[in-house]
Amino acid sequence: MPELPEVETVREGLERLVLGRAVLDVSVRREYSIRRQPGGADALESALLGRTLSAAARRGKFLWLPIADEAGQDTPDSALLIHLGMSGQLRVTEIDEVAREPGDHVRVRLTLGVAAVVGERPEDLDPALILDFVDQRTFGHLSVARLIPTADGLAGGRGTTDPLIPEPVAHIARDLLDPDLDLPALIQRIQRRRTGVKRALLDQRLVSGIGNIYADEALWRAELHYAAATDRLTTARLEGLLTAAQDVMTEALHAGGTSFDALYVNVNGSSGYFSRSLAVYGQHGLPCPRCGTPIVREPFANRSSHFCPVCQRIR
DNA sequence: AAGGCCACCTGCTTGC
DNA sequence: TGCAAGCAGGTGGCCT
Structure with a gap:
């Protein structure tokens, strides 16, 4: 969840x-x-x-x-x-x-x-x-x-x-909503990695808080393929990706916060209101909200990646 | 030694 | 209907 x-x-x-x-x-x-x-x-x-x-x-x-x-x-x-x-x-x-x-x-x-x-x-x-x-x-x-x-x-x-x-x-990195996060340093650390960009997003020692849903959603917003090589991404591209991740999590937070009553501390990610706003996660077979191409699901690291095969190409 | 795989556990859905 | 396989939002530890 x-x-x-x-x-x-x-x-x-x-x-x-x-x-x-x-x-x-x-x-x-x-x-x-x-x-x-x-x-x-x-x-x-x-x-x-x-x-x-x-x-x-x-x-x-x-x-x-x-x-x-x-x-x-x-x-x-x-x-x-x-x-x-x-x-x-x-x-x-x-x-x-x-x-x-x-x-x-x-x-x-x-x-x-x-x-x-x-x-x-x-x-x-x-x-x-x-x-x-x-x-x-x-x-x-x-x-x-x-x-x-x-x-x-x-x-x-x-x-x-x-x-x-x-x-x-102690080994968990600061997250994208942390005011003490050093964003330029994070971008450099990602660029020094030799792996796929989604693996980097999911590595809690690098940046914390992002899981499979918001990784897929942020990659779709930034128009990046999940396997894009971290060491070939420009600073501008990574800034765009991390800003997209910040945005999507902030929006989800606002949506989640509304569904609460006073004595019920709930966790309701996918079944809650925000699930209606997901562009790719769990949307395989449905049209990409940007270009209409059916969303694809592929096996990735013992789970799945959801993406648009047209908007999110490896180059 | 950074990168990647897998076990950990439960329950629901899908397909034969 | 019955059963097996597949799938689920995470991560520590262990392997290379």
Whole structure:
């Protein structure tokens, strides 16, 4: 499901709904979903219980919630790290509405305390919440990770000003919506690669957040073939491609953001509103919106590439 | 040692 | 109808 726009939509939902809340209970229903957690469920639980979720940050497709001892304490040194994989979702529900057992695909359930604001009267307190990590295919995962300094000393990602990043995310490059992204440097790094341009777009160590959908959409907008050699692309061409990727993800983010209600943190990429705006992804056999030629799907790196055989030629 | 392949897991769709 | 193969939005690790 989730590429950058979907994960950012989830981050915004978390920022709105769970900040300042304490973790009251941790229930791991599928060990595999916390396979990256050293020490397993016990370690996850003891790292989270009683701690406060103090921010909602994102770089590329990785999300993290820094955890503090108490609301407002010093800069946290660890965070709850979440990757949604192919099919992950987060759902927030008021505890009173959860009368029945979690559904089959709920892999981890957190119970979060009331948002404690000093001076607030009890009747004004928000109710406790359930935060469910739902994941059909279980490629997603969740763990508590140490926060370490960023390589460039700048903010770790969207949603935080701290120059810190979870250790397992340190190798992930800044994404195209990150204000601290160095675009000229990225273009040079791409030109120094000897590979096909789509492989470069999908390499999260080079630029993060782009997945198969937005890679195909950006290549179509920039009129580039997925296998075009990176070391033969001009700076102008690459600027056009990266701008197209920025545009398509920004548009998807705006479309995704509209389909939200207050207590449902959703991930809805292809089934959501934006799927109607896709030019090539999943559109094989349908006419290219630019020239009318039927869109083609070809095997690529154990998945598929969708493109217009006329607009996107190798030269 | 950069580049590329594949396993990891579940469930739905397609085709014989 | 039944069963197998194909397909799905990601990525870490391992091979060359």
